[in-house]
Amino acid sequence: MNENIDPRALDRPNSYIGKSVPRPNLPKLVEGRGQFVDDVVLPRMVHVAFVRSPHAHAKINAINGAEALKIPGVLRIVTGRELAAICDPWVAVLVHLAGMKSAPQYPLPLERATWHGEAVAAVVAESRALAEDGIAKVDVDYDPLPAVADMETALAPTTPLIHAELGDNLCFQRTNESGDVTAAFKAAHKIVEATFHTGRHTGVTLEPRSILADYNKGSGKLVVHHSTQAPHMMQGVFAKHLRMPEGDVRVICVDVGGSYGIKVHVYPDEVATVAIAKLMGRPVKFIADRLESFGSDIHARDHRINGKMAVDAEGRITAIDIDDLTGIGPYSVYPRTSAVEGNQVINLVGGPYDFANYRAKTTVVLQNKTPTCQYRAVGHPIATTVTEGLVDLAAEALGMDPIAFRLKNLMRDDSYPRTSPAGMKFEGLSHIKSLGRLMDMIDYPLLRSEQDAMRAQGIYRGIGFAAFIELTNPSPFMYGIGGARISAQDGCTVRIDPDGSVVAATGVTEQGQGTEGIIRQIVAEAVGVPIHTVRVVTGDTQTTPYGGGTWACRGAGIGGEAALQAGIATRAAALRVASAMLQASAGTLDIVNGNIVDRATGAVRMPLAELTRIVYFRGDTLPPDLPRELMQTRHFITKEFPFAFTNGIQASWLEVDVETGLVKLLKHWVVEDCGRIINPQLVDEQVRGGVVQGIGGALYEHCAYSPEGQLLVGSMADYLVPMAAEMPDIEVGHIETPTRESLLGAKGAGEAGTAGAPAAIMNAINDALRPLKAQVLAQPFSPERILQALGKVPT
Amino acid sequence: MTTNSITLTVNGDQVRRDVPARQHLIDFLRLDLGLMGSHVACEHGVCGACTVRLDGAIVRGCLVLAASLHGSTVETIEGVSDSGEIRDLQDAFIARNAAQCGYCTPGMLMTAADLLKSNATPTRAEIREHISGNYCRCTGYQAIVDAVETTAHKRRSSGPKP
Amino acid sequence: MDMTGEQKISAPRQTVWLALNDAEVLKACIPGCTALEKTSDTEMKAAATLSVGPVKASFTGNVTLSEIDAPTSYVISGQGSGGVAGFAKGSAKVVLADDGPEATLLTYTVKADVGGKIAQLGGRLIDQTAKKLAGEFFKSFSDAVGPHAPDADAETVEKKKGFFKRLLGKA
């Protein structure tokens, strides 16, 4: 364990950690001069578009591309069988999720289409428009099959099987249990019970999924420009399934137009694109369009949860019992698996609270809908919704104020390290301090009196709270232990160039969250140079150390620590050279503002650029055996805790129009403890963006399906994302409890907003509607659902 | 494939091209002129990522046919960046981290600049309303609203009125 | 979606029943139908082009008659593939009742489903479009069958072609 140093105490030149330094990649982005995959144009490049199944489930009898091939510029129609000859299928299971099963998935299916929107054939043409002309002419002969649409009946004996070889439609089931739940409920003073639904929604990254694969038949090398969160992981996937040495595959991602978990998965159409590039020996580009994105980007959070909570007469939670059911589509998604979301739910329910008896079961079933998988704050919003929903119900049943009830039941700040009833190890959290900070921000009594005054005028306002925990900095216990080639470690290489400037190459990637910004801050401070002299390289498997990329809020905590260690090592290496040159012991020297200085007096002894000039061009003048390694690489992985949990609490203040069922968001507050804050502005903006994404799921976004399994949303006129006019201002406060797993002490901050917002919104709506005895528990909380709860519209 | 010959002014330069009749303005800018700053995202007029200026007014580039633009004037994010017209707004976006992934940013800036041309003192609600046809998945919008508000304030307190 | 309706037809029940089983009549009345060919007593191959504002899709498929209880009721069902637009299928339970000696009351219960791109994009308008098409069919049918004597088959067909032309003209 490390002793953290608060870097803000060291207010000296080059102290960047803890400060809101602007990101280095913004100037190009605000001028429209970034480089997204679709901006890359290569000689002889062709485009691929996919014929997609209109059926939720159908046998594919024949694919006839003859008419399409008559169109000048349409070059090739590719089917699943052709690709299967050069690309091996995958089965997305993890061995530590005992009993999990899924079927082999191919880049394009061989016999059956298993969801509406699944790619069943590829058309390669000279332009995207021509490829779409080709699609219109490809004749696919289907025999529709009965579809498994309703997850509630997916396991019923009369329901058809999606993959006969699996024996049933069950993907995974697990019960997480501790204490004596039955006894606790028997002894309860009050029991509250409710059924919650979280709506199936999706990421809607503004830049759609994008890939450009270029295979050189002469060299046998494959270069893939990919809008991805995990270039190294994808390198491994392409190599393995296309039967190539890993070293022959290079994955490059420069700018990524939003990812949020959507772009960390293996998509069959993307693998097909790469396989087609190998087949044709020329660059092949696939840019998903919006219509196909809705049916082929992963969906998430399609859960029904029955929850029960027992409390004693003093208002203490004694037990929680939940039964979670989720439908994940016809295949578990590679390589993370689609069982992890349900698994997270049963690991995270009850997270902030101190209680002893816990039982949580998740049942993950297959169905003929778009596959679901990890999306920002995986499982967290679901677990938080259930927990905080039950907490509010319990407080109401006891006649307690929701804040008083939480204060009584939240884990004490001095009670760590400890393990939760769900088995989660907590190093150090700050629920009580966070709640206190929130109370400083919101003026709770004032809001309550405003609420009363408005109610008298027939205006229904509500305030809702949601305390949460968030899993960040995952160790190999998340995926690696289950056999997935997903790296939990990450690396950073820092080097000093001849002009004294610094280059840092990191395995974590930039998705807009500011990775390059924080790595630059950390490295500049660690080496001791002005920040503008540091350049950061990300997103290229050929030039960056092997790492896991961006997911589970690991960029700052894992990638940042690797950068700090590499920066410190590089400074030490430079000082070793300096000590030889200046005839001073290394311990008396330092690097400040790009100069070698006397540590005690700060007097400049030599510019760093002079040192590098000697090292690189007049190495003959240095002692022959002197190490002069101005490039250092360090890797970091967490050791003591499988995850670094963060925590926080949110509050939502809103108004429900009881005539229309519309919810007007008035204000939102978040207090978050993400450990060491490297850049307060970036953390705040991660939190705000996350909150709004959570609001999307709570109020608007819904991948609606017909009972036959037809996806009913294909445009952004029907799939509603949060837009500026309806969003509230969001105030963000902080508590800092650094992790002692690293010198830096940073945990993650990217998913906290999404984790807590839906629960806060739900509780606020129900707080507003309480005098009317109405309650909503199914997301999205649409006008119709609210009007139904109010009895104004029949259910 | 049917094509039409057009001559128009893009970012101050006169260009002449034969364009497919079905090609929208953004594909024309990107594929024919290599101006990659205007982004294709929904292609049905909802997300605003393709917002550009056509004859002085902002439009959805995906809902305008290039073939219809003979004699028109088009300005893109590259054009207004080179001219320096929205330098202050861009600086405010950078200072406030009002762009994360940057994919919506060119369209968002074109829309925000449009508001500031017609309204020197927009309220936060007016800013939110004006950019409500531009989807940003990353920021949650508040930083963008702040940046536009700051720019309006700075323009009022410094520059001469146009 | 499900919908119901009724149509009063100025023709005796037997006449209406015959018309309901007449491919030519059905062809003239199914909105946008361009071909309807009997392959057996109860099965037909069909083609139709549906045009709703900017939306235009051509379907090919088949029409089947089942649950036949002459001359009182049957179920007419159809399904068609619209290629890249997706598919549509629907069925109507049609029940005839005497409404005096010279008139018939036709009631229908329609179930319609669409799939593929039209399902994904039609959310706002599918219900009312289906309702409209069903209404159009039974209205045309009533107009076509209604004013004519039971034995005037040839003339009826002529008249219906006229109607069909009018429909096309409007599209």
Next chain:
Amino acid sequence: MKSPDFAYVRADTLDAAFRLKAQHGADARWLAGGQSLLAALAFRLSEPTALIDISRIDVLQGIAVNGSMVRIGAGTTHTTIGESDIIRRHVPLLADAVPHIAHTAIRNRGTIGGSLAFADPAAELPACCVALEATFVAASAKGERRISARDFFHGVYATALENDELLTAIEIPAAVAGDHHALIEITRRSGDYAMAGIAVALRRSDDKIDRVRLVFFALGDKPVVAHVAAGVLLGTDLVEDQIERAAKAVSADLDPPGDLNGGPEMKRHLAQVVLKRALLQILNNLMRMPA
């Protein structure tokens, strides 16, 4: 999402437009602002042979007062209408409607004629025109004809226009003293298609309602005129009780379809809400007016 192949031709005069239409046939379509059409084409929902661009025909532009009538060229953009002093003064209902139409960038291109001819059941302008008893001028090579707004809308995307006709102008009686109006719509987000909406135009003299048009949008396959509810109001003054009664009566006027936002029952409920809000808005304005 690239459009299917088609030809693009531009007409600079009406005559040229009709000539091009004759040349390219029934599957050629008029292109005005293109804000709905080009989106539909991107989804490949239809494959026209040609688009005939009518956006630069001079006679389709402009707003003018002709005696008691305001004439709006069919090619006038929503933005131009929203900024027009003539409209604000003489057809204030339209001025109120414009900000509800999508967003600025769409309003800069979209035209009133395009919106009316497209006839989306959730659009504001068709309902406003019906409420205002507008007359539409349609023209083809055969000549010009006038169609009342009431008779123009036939159903989902269906109008009285013949295939070779195009809208050239909209004529709306200018508001006179005693005219009142309101436009209320309920959307989940700003600029969205309405879940329910109403355009109201009424005339009042001697504290009595002489005429009233309550026209719903997004509640049927076209603008729905609420005759029953209007009957409740006619000949009475606008008071809260009467508004309640009108709202209760409105169900008889409606047979709303369901959509992704909710079923027919929700639509019926919202119809009452928008009706009440619109009439209360007029009532509140009346009470604020100097006696």
